[in-house]
Amino acid sequence: MIRVSGAVKAYGATRVVDGVDLELAPGGVTSIIGPNGAGKSTLLSCVARLLELDGGTVTVDGLDVHRTPGDVLARRLSVLRQDNHLTARLTVRDLVGFGRYPWSKGRPTPDDERHVVEALAFLELEAFADRYLDELSGGQRQRAFVAMVLCQGTDYVLLDEPLNNLDLRHAVAMMRLLRRAADELGRTVVVVLHDVNVAAAYSDVVVAMRDGVVVHQGPPSQLMRTDVLRDVYDLELTVHHLDGRPVAVPVL
Amino acid sequence: MLLAVAVAAFMTVDARGAWAFVLPFRGVKVLALLLVAYAIGVSTVLFQTVTENRILTPSIMGFDALYVVLQTTLVFTIGSARLAAVDPHLRFGVEVLLMVGFAGVLFRWLFTGARRSLHLLLLAGIVLGVLFRSVSSFLQRLIDPNEFAVLQDALFASFNAVDTELLGVAAVLVGAASVVAWRGRHAYDVLLLGRPTATALGVEHQRAVTRVLVVVAVLVSVSTALVGPVTFFGLLVAHLAYRVVGSHRHRHVLPAAAMVAAITLVGGQAVLEHMLGLDTALSVVVELLGGLVLLSLLVREGRR
Numbered sequence: 001m002i003r004v005s006g007a008v009k010a011y012g013a014t015r016v017v018d019g020v021d022l023e024l025a026p027g028g029v030t031s032i033i034g035p036n037g038a039g040k041s042t043l044l045s046c047v048a049r050l051l052e053l054d055g056g057t058v059t060v061d062g063l064d065v066h067r068t069p070g071d072v073l074a075r076r077l078s079v080l081r082q083d084n085h086l087t088a089r090l091t092v093r094d095l096v097g098f099g100r101y102p103w104s105k106g107r108p109t110p111d112d113e114r115h116v117v118e119a120l121a122f123l124e125l126e127a128f129a130d131r132y133l134d135e136l137s138g139g140q141r142q143r144a145f146v147a148m149v150l151c152q153g154t155d156y157v158l159l160d161e162p163l164n165n166l167d168l169r170h171a172v173a174m175m176r177l178l179r180r181a182a183d184e185l186g187r188t189v190v191v192v193l194h195d196v197n198v199a200a201a202y203s204d205v206v207v208a209m210r211d212g213v214v215v216h217q218g219p220p221s222q223l224m225r226t227d228v229l230r231d232v233y234d235l236e237l238t239v240h241h242l243d244g245r246p247v248a249v250p251v252l
Numbered sequence: 253m254l255l256a257v258a259v260a261a262f263m264t265v266d267a268r269g270a271w272a273f274v275l276p277f278r279g280v281k282v283l284a285l286l287l288v289a290y291a292i293g294v295s296t297v298l299f300q301t302v303t304e305n306r307i308l309t310p311s312i313m314g315f316d317a318l319y320v321v322l323q324t325t326l327v328f329t330i331g332s333a334r335l336a337a338v339d340p341h342l343r344f345g346v347e348v349l350l351m352v353g354f355a356g357v358l359f360r361w362l363f364t365g366a367r368r369s370l371h372l373l374l375l376a377g378i379v380l381g382v383l384f385r386s387v388s389s390f391l392q393r394l395i396d397p398n399e400f401a402v403l404q405d406a407l408f409a410s411f412n413a414v415d416t417e418l419l420g421v422a423a424v425l426v427g428a429a430s431v432v433a434w435r436g437r438h439a440y441d442v443l444l445l446g447r448p449t450a451t452a453l454g455v456e457h458q459r460a461v462t463r464v465l466v467v468v469a470v471l472v473s474v475s476t477a478l479v480g481p482v483t484f485f486g487l488l489v490a491h492l493a494y495r496v497v498g499s500h501r502h503r504h505v506l507p508a509a510a511m512v513a514a515i516t517l518v519g520g521q522a523v524l525e526h527m528l529g530l531d532t533a534l535s536v537v538v539e540l541l542g543g544l545v546l547l548s549l550l551v552r553e554g555r556r
């Protein structure tokens with residue numbers, strides 16, 4: 001269970017996360033959507049203790065993320081950030097291997113190696129495993145970072161726009177992978193997405209943010225309504241049903 | 253291998269006079285140079301890791317200038333007469349402690365807060381370096397000439413005039429710092445990924461950086477006390493080490509940096525001092541090469 005209560009994060013006088021209360025039950029896929037600058041990444045970083053809060057608390061399975069020792073938390077919760085750039089020159093395999101650090105502390109066991117190989121396979125990275133990250137395309141690099149996060153093998157997985165740079169096939173593969181992680185491995189996946197249709201198709205719960213607050217939370221069926229989407233995006237969208245699935249289309 | 257050759261050359265080439273005199277005399281010097289090489293190599297690599305760049309080094313950021321300021325201030329406030337009565341080991345210990353304290357506060361503030369741009373940090377380093385150097389020379393001017401003579405001993409150590417008195421303590425300090433550094437070798441690999449990712453992987457960034465800065469402060473104190481400030485040597489050997497190893501892993505890079513530094517320093521000194529009979533040349537050559545490395549790095553960084 002991820003429990004956010006009264007979370008506030010301010011830069012100067014601007015509160016970019018402005019008193020968020022949120023409870024996410026274990027298991028399943030939760031999407032966070034909202035316009036640019038809504039505070040999605042900031043909230044996610046606060047949950048993953050990458051940013052200090054200016055008010056409120058975040059607990060994961062009852063552990064206060066800002067108080068719990070970092071290595072304990074690293075075995076429960078992993079996070080992919082929106083931008084990942086490295087100063088060090090690493091191969092894909094090295095990067096993915098770092099995902100095992102919370103468990104191996106730098107001395108990988110055969111079990112750790114197995115996780116790395118699996119993660120590389122899941123993200124179809126075998127062909128690039130020994131290439132340096134700066135020799136990859138944007139989408140391949142994005143997959144390498146996701147592989148590292150999955151390799152960490154934590155119960156809670158937070159991903160900030162994992163579909164960035166991915167082509168359609170890999171985007172679908174990624175969402176299926178997250179679904180499987182939730183359904184087959186019992187992981188709790190929280191993912192920031194921009195495409196409401198993707199969010200609706202693959203998540204159990206959708207959280208919509210705007211101006212630092214949560215404006216909507218519920219199953220996709222409740223989100224996919226013209227009035228709700230208008231509140232979130234200030235945009236007129238008509239919702240159609242294709243093969244029983246809701247699809248939002250902007251009014252031309 | 254190369255190192256052994258370098259050491260042997262340093263010990264034997266152009267040795268005039270009784271072996272019984274030459275060997276211990278040069279032996280002590282070699283030990284000191286090895287210690288210095290090790291301290292500079294290791295401290296530079298660690299520093300570059302925690303600051304997430306390959307351009308800044310402790311000496312570029314003014315670490316050794318800070319040490320000189322502390323030395324000078326100590327002479328200035330306590331007076332050389334009283335200071336001379338103090339056991340040099342104790343004095344060295346106090347200096348190192350002060351250094352750790354000051355460097356800890358100052359550089360921790362610079363490097364653990366919000367992410368700052370490389371150019372800002374470089375500028376800060378240059379400003380700090382100039383500041384420390386001018387404070388030192390200002391104080392040195394105020395000190396009366398007799399006192400200054402005492403300081404001079406400490407300050408004008410160089411590759412040729414190694415201050416060997418402190419060798420024992422220096423070795424102990426370096427040993428202790430190395431144990432701390434070596435135990436963190438896997439965590440340093442993770443620090444290369446940057447603060448957010450390191451945090452996500454469970455490395456307490458602030459604590460790790462602070463610990464590294466303490467280790468660096470100790471190592472820089474040792475090398476500055478033994479041979480005085482050297483600005484670009486660290487940069488030179490760190491980059492040679494990165495090239496030689498071609499891996500990011502500290503368990504390979506750290507020994508390589510120490511090794512490269514030792515070979516360069518002892519070998520260079522052997523060639524220049526004993527074969528060519530040049531006295532001050534090594535520091536000049538090293539600083540020139542190191543300076544060129546810095547320039548080329550900055551140019552490359554600018555192009556990106």
Ligand SMILES: Nc1ncnc2c1ncn2[C@@H]1O[C@H](COP(=O)(O)OP(=O)(O)OP(=O)(O)O)[C@@H](O)[C@H]1O
Nearest residue numbers: 011012016034035036037038039040041042043082
């Ligand atoms: N370091 C910072 N200093 C000042 N303001 C910041 C900082 N980081 C983020 N902000 C501001 O906080 C607000 C929320 O940013 P955040 O990155 O959380 O948005 P987001 O919802 O993830 O947007 P996007 O969809 O574009 O990724 C934005 O208005 C942004 O300008």
Ligand SMILES: [Mg+2]
Nearest residue numbers: 040041042082
């Ligand atoms: Mg964002």
